[in-house]
Amino acid sequence: MRTAAVRAVLIMSLTVIQAVVAFLCTLAGSWLAFPMVLSGVASTVVATWSVLDVWVTRQVWNQRNGVVSVPSSTARRMRRERRSARRAARAQARKDTRIRRRGAGGLSRA
Template sequence: MGSDELMGTAERSGALGEGVATSETAQLAVQAPDHDIPADEYEVYGREAPSHYRPLWIEEPARRRRLPDPVRTAAVRAVLIIAVTLIQAVVAFLCTLAGSWLAFPMVLSSIASTVVATWAALDVWVTRQVWNQRNGVVSVPSSTARALRRERRKARRQARATERSQERIRRRGSAGQLSHS
């Protein structure tokens, strides 16, 4: 279980700031280049804060959105499987060059691993497609999921309206009123 699954959004956004310079901390860093001496103590020591100091990096907003968790999980799984497959292929090749008895079993396992790696790569693609269809794609106005949500909302509204009308009929019936005349 990853740390992202254990942390909520607020904790995750708070954790991003630890150890990473933001634009505000970058401005403070220009004022206080020595980590031991706070910016306001520079005057006490009679030194000026050097203006050439820059932090190691400044955090910028992400250009692309983060992958959904199921897609990210499938992608990590695929990368690990592909890495193991490549290692097996290299070992099989080296065993073949060395004339080792291990070459044949390694070639067989490399073939099987290639099939599994192909499946893992396809799994990432399928998982992404399924997620997009279920949750909608923000940038596409004609999203299937958006139309499905619209239909569900419409059905819920109709169900509530019929329930209200049935309730009105029941209330009128319980009052002993048989007709409107």
């Protein structure tokens, strides 16, 4: 997956460079303009194919494994709820130990 993404980025960058060269050749009136435009069209098709390959592969992987790499708002909300529940439990435990200490001291004096 990662190598396909790198390959797609390289192909896209070469296609952009090729398009710029074809444009400059056209402006200069060079004989190289027509072949560069034809190869630019072909490389655009290849670049589109490579980007689609990466995109479809990622979608299939996500569908099979059921995991999305970006944390969703649901996951964030659940994490927040767990964190607040832990805080509340710790606060309750502190309160219980304080009450026990105070209660035990009060009973021994009576």
